[in-house]
Amino acid sequence: MLVADAYWNFGTRRFFDAVGVVLLATIAVYFGFIVGAVDPGRVTWYVIASALAAVVGWLVADEANY
Numbered sequence: 001m002l003v004a005d006a007y008w009n010f011g012t013r014r015f016f017d018a019v020g021v022v023l024l025a026t027i028a029v030y031f032g033f034i035v036g037a038v039d040p041g042r043v044t045w046y047v048i049a050s051a052l053a054a055v056v057g058w059l060v061a062d063e064a065n066y
Contacts, residue, residue: 017061024057 031049038045 020057020061023060024053027053027056 028050031053032046034049
């Protein structure tokens with residue numbers, strides 16, 4: 001039973017980590033498109049938006065581990 005529980009928890013954690021990474025990438029792309037549409041001349045805004053998306057995605061993945 002302990003082995004099955006450990007396997008389930010490990011698999012579930014890795015699944016939510018993967019979901020968090022996909023969410024991170026998706027948010028970064030959409031933020032980049034939105035910021036690029038508003039102010040296409042500023043690459044800095046794309047970098048800032050990607051960094052914010054990285055924080056959000058990391059928080060989601062980290063929270064899913066608990």
